[in-house]
Each structure stands twice: as C-alpha cells, then as structure tokens.
Amino acid sequence: MSTYTETEPTFLAPVQTRSERFKSFEHADFAEVTGFEAEWKLTPVDRVRTLIDGELDGSPYPVLYPEVAGTTVEWIDRTDTRIGSAGQPEERAAANAWTAFEKALHIGVQGEVADALTVTRAQLGDTPRAAHVLITAAAQSRALVVLDSRGPAAVTENVEIILDEGADLTVVSLQEWDDDALHLSSQFARVGKDARLKHIVVSLGGAVVRVNPSTHLAGEGSEAELLGVYFADAHQHLEQRVYVHHDAPHSRSRVTYKGALNGDGARTVWVGDVLIGPRATGTDSYEQNRNLVLSEGTRADSIPNLEIETGDIVGAGHASATGRFDDEHLFYLQARGIPEDEARRLVVLGFLSEIVQRIGEPALEARLLEALVAELEGARTVAAS
Template sequence: MPGGSKAHSDGGWDAREKGFIPVQTRDARFRSYAAAEFPAVTGHEVNWKLTPVGRIGDLIDGELSGAPYELDAPTTTGIDVSWVDRSDARVGVVGTPEDKAAANAWGSFDKALVITVSGEDEQELVLGRSAFGAAPRAAHTIIEAKPFSNAVIVLDNSGAASLVENVEIVIGDSARLTVVTVQDFDDDARYVATHFGRVGRDARFKHVVVSLGGSVVRVNPAITLAEPGADGELLGVYFSDAGQHLEQQVFLFHEAANTKGRVNYKGALQGEGARTVWIGDVLIGANASATDSYEQNRNLVLTDGTRADSIPNLEIETGDILGAGHASATGRFDDEQLFYLRSRGISESEARRLVVRGFLAEIVQKIGFAPLEERLNSAIEAELAASVGIAGSTLGRQVDGAQR
C-alpha cells in the first residue's frame, strides 16, 4: 500500500503483485513523483515513525517556493554549474520519491541546479549555500560525473532554512566522485533531503553526510550500485545537541554483480532532548553475485536525556556473495579508556574530549578533503567546549550494542 506497510495475511501471496509490502522488503515501497498519490503522513508509517513530523508538516505537504536561490559557486576547471528548466532530460534519470516530502519537493521546484564533472584530473568544488531563507522552499540538484572523471563536490549548507530537497547523482563508468553534504544550519532550521545515486561500471563513489546544525535535519541517501565493479562508500558523522533531531535513513542497493559497499556512520549526543535516528538498509539483489557489503553505526552518548535509534537491516536475495554483515552500538564513555588517559596525567575533562575526538575522527579522516576535515575537527571541538554535562559522573560504560 502507498506510503507504508501492511500486515501479513494467511496463505501464500506475492508482495509485488498483490500490493502487500512487508517492512523488510525495502525495494517494494511505493514510489511516485506526485505528492497527491501518497496518503497523509501520520507518523505511523515505516519511514516516518521515528521522525518528528509535527515539526516539519508544512514541508511534507505544504506549499513550497521553487524559485532558484543564490549560491557561491567558484569557477573550477572541469566542473560546470548551471540552472536548467525542470523539463531538462537530466531531471529524473536517477530515483523516484518514496515519501511524500520528496514528492512534494519534486513537484514544486522551478529550476534544477546541475553540476557536471568532466575533467579526469581531480577537481574540488565547495558550493556555498546560505541563502535559502526561512520560508518553506523546494530545491532540486543534479550532480553528474562523466565517465573517467574525478572530483570532490561539497554542498556546504548553512544559515536559515526550511527546505526540502532532492539530489540526483549519476556516476559514469570508471569515474571517481566524492559528494559531501554539510548541514551547518542555524539552530531553528529545518532540512529534509533525499539523495538518489547510481554508480556505473568500475566507478567509485564516496558519499558523506555531515550534520551539525539545525532543529530537524533528515538526510536520506539511496544509492544503487548498478553496474559490475561499482564501489560505494557511504559515510556519516553527526553531533546532536539539546532539542536537536538529526536523522539518516540509508539505502544501499547492490543491483549488479561484483560490487562492493561500505556504510559507516558515527554520531555523538549531548543535552536534554538530543535525538538521532539512523536506519541502514542494505539490499543485495538476485543478480548481485560476488557482492561484498558491510554496514555499521556507532553512537556515543555524552549526557543523560538523549536518545539514539540505530536500526541496521540486511536483505539478501542471492546465496552467491563474498560477504555481508552489519553492526550497531550505542553507548556511553568507556571507563577503561578514561582511566588509561587519566593515569597519564590528563585531566578528566580533557580525557573525555580526547575520547570523543578519537571516536568521530575515524569518519572525518576518510573524507579525503583536507580543508573540510580541518573545519569539522574545529566544529567538533567547539561542540565539546560548549558542553555542560560531559564530565558528569553518571556517565558509565557501554549500555547497548549489537553485532550480527
């Protein structure tokens, strides 16, 4: 049924033919470009049940401005940035919305921002986007990496925002592309985004989600390894403060044979009401023989009053794979690590900062773009410096973990 799941009925049935969609069948969800074809969002749907829908209701089904916005796009050899009409043939090449918010944005934008990478020598582009404004808005971005091209693209989001965005990413054969989306919005900003990606033959794609600022931030990557030899690395780092909701629902689809996928997200939480949600769906399709896939999520709780939801899911439709697995853990400081540092003359507060920095550094160091890595390390330091309860004596050892 559109927008959700339906309970199993007695007797045999085929999910695709009869419209029943078990929760675990990730690729059978309803999809449409038209928001009107989705039922009203109540917060009970499988892909909305952990989201504060009351705080973003106007973005899900309200009226959105689709006008182009100002951006800072420095001229870069081998990378073209331009606005195109929604009738452009590149719109809709990758992905179809599977929730009402994405469909609402799809039907509301006037022009799409297209970033085309064509140079074979590695290029870097940091696209500054700080002029969205506080009014509800829709946006559509297309990133196309031509075959054999090589680039790092950073979508640097900041300032005020009430934005719903769809991002389509096409990685041509043998291309090397890194896309980093940074959410460093104002404290009251709201941002809901879906990133659709298609990775071609022997191409390598790195997708990085960095969420630091904003009231509600929901970034959902849906990446398909569509051709043999495709390699996808999906990374994320996030730091949630009091009252802040940071969410990621990740979907990695091994569609073709001989593909490799790695998903690794890490987050920290501090302050009353800090909330994070991570859902990782990996699907190894029936034709994806010799697949190598692994996903994991780790959350570090710094104070009481926080909540981290972490749900890894793995669906395998073929028995011919190299390996597949997933892991999830949410915990507090490790007393043994703290004892080791303090026994060497390091103060408790500094020891706790070192533990957090080391915990998140694994992801930051994998971005592969030094200026951004330095900036993120500074931002993490600022978050820790502003912490009130990080040295609280109630923080103990890991409280929950799962390895499958």
C-alpha cells in the same frame, strides 16, 4: 432456493522488500502522513509538517562557488532528460519537493579535477522551500564535490548523483544550519560500471535534519562507500536513513556512520537498509552504526537491515552499537597526566574524527574538526551550568 456467496476478505500485505516501496514524482500520489508509517514513525512529523504538505517556494536561490577547472555549476530546467534518472521519491516530503521545484542546480564534473568544488547555500531564508540538485560525473572523471548548507532554512529537497562508467566521485553533504533550521533531503545515487562513489553526510546544525542517502549499484564492479558523522545537542533531531541496492555483479559497499548525543532531548535516528538483488552475484557488503551517549536525556535509534536474494556472494553483514562514554579510555588518559575535561574531548574527537579524516581534503577536514571541538565545548558549558 437461495445461493450463498462468501466474499473473501481483503488483506493489505506489508511491503516485503525495500525495493518494493511505492514511488512517485507526484505529491498527491502519496497518502497523508500520520506519523505511524515505517518511514516516518521515528521522525517529529509535526515539526516538519509544512515541508511535507505545505506550499513551497521552488524558485532558484543564491549559491556561492569558486571557478574550478573541469566543473560547471548552472541552473537547468526541470524538463532536462537527466532529471529523474537516479531515483524517484519514496515518501511524501520528497514528492512535495519534486512537484514544486522550478529549476535544478546542476553540478557537472569532467576529467580529473584537482581542486575540491564547494557549493555553498547560505541564503535560503525562513520561507518553506523546495530544491533539486543534480550532480553528474562523466566517464573516467574524478572529483570531490561539497554541498555546504548553512544559515536559516526550511527546505525539502531531492539530490541526484549520477556516475558514468569508471567515474570516481566524492560527495560531501554538509549540514551546518542555524539552530532553528528544518531540512529534509532525499539523495539518490546511480553508480555505473566500475565507478566508485564516496558519499559523506555531516550533520551538526539544524533543529530537525533528515538526510536519506539511497545508492543504486547498477553497473558491474561498481562500488560505494557511505560515511556519516553527526552530533546532536539538546532538543535537536538528526536522522539518517541509508539504502544500498546491489543490483549488479561484483559490486561492493561499505557503510559507516558515527554519532554523539549530548543534552536533554537530543535525538538521533539511523536506519540502514542493504538489498542484495538476485543479479548481484559476488557482492561484498557491510554496514555499521555507532553512537556515543554523553549525557542523560538522550535517545539514539539504530536499525540495520539486510536482505539477500542470491546465495553467491563474497560476504555481507551489519552491526550497531550505542553506549556511554568509555571510562577505561578516560582512566588511561588521566593516568598519563591529562586532565579529565581534556581526556573526554580527546576520546570523543577520536571516535568521530575517523569519519572526517576519510574525506580526503585537508582544509575541509580541519574545518570540520574545529566544528566538532566547538560542539564539545558547547556540551561542556551546558554540563557545567
């Protein structure tokens, strides 16, 4: 007599919620990237393969910064207990950086800091590199920190931002790399009770730039305002993947990213994930992405996502739009005697400058507006040729 045993098939269920994604500090724990994964399928993987899997220089690098009262800038050992407390890599490139870095650049904030602190990285070179930055804001502190990246680079990094109770911190991540630079950055923020984070991503330079800000609203009454502005030229890939996790009662978030695209092969990607957890009663959240297409041959992917695990919220929503230049705005300005080229410049600047003007530092805002004007001038030159 024979016995028949039916073996039940094994199914791999997809991850159902953003918070359930696999996390690890070790590069080897992640499967090889094929380019078909949800977190990689919109990225030019072959152009950044060396940062995902290659050997990286994890040594300290030159940084420039002014002496600003109430702040410290120092290199700390990777064994420092604060490292890893804001977040954990969710993909292979971030884990490669975490595995390889030797020391972390620590930027500390204490008390009311009157002047902006700008930390400039301009000498990273072309060698593939791993980096780690830790920004800490003490309880009840207030400051504006700018991480200014420029020059040549091939870098994958993790940035941790930790806000203690009642802290009010603005962090500007500025990417003005050389045209052939490669930059992958996973940025994790943990916001404590009654603390407020304003996080601003400005991406203008680089061949492939992918910045993934992830914010954990961990304390009751915590707040995050996540802003971004970007301008993609021909064959330039600029990508942002934003994640906000409401994990405490009465937390609030606002996400606004705006971008422009000009030139053949210009590509932007924006993915916005908001998760309102079961403990996050009284949450107020809204995210939006707007893209302005200035020429043929461009592509903008914009994907907002919203998960709600409690019904007791103030409100939640999302919006996304990608469109061409508004001819009505152009006609309005031309009807008042403004030449067409100048009218176009004014409309595009008006669209993008909304984000820049919310930084709160006049000198930096003026510099970025000049950079946007330069981008537009370059776009006009290409169109004329």
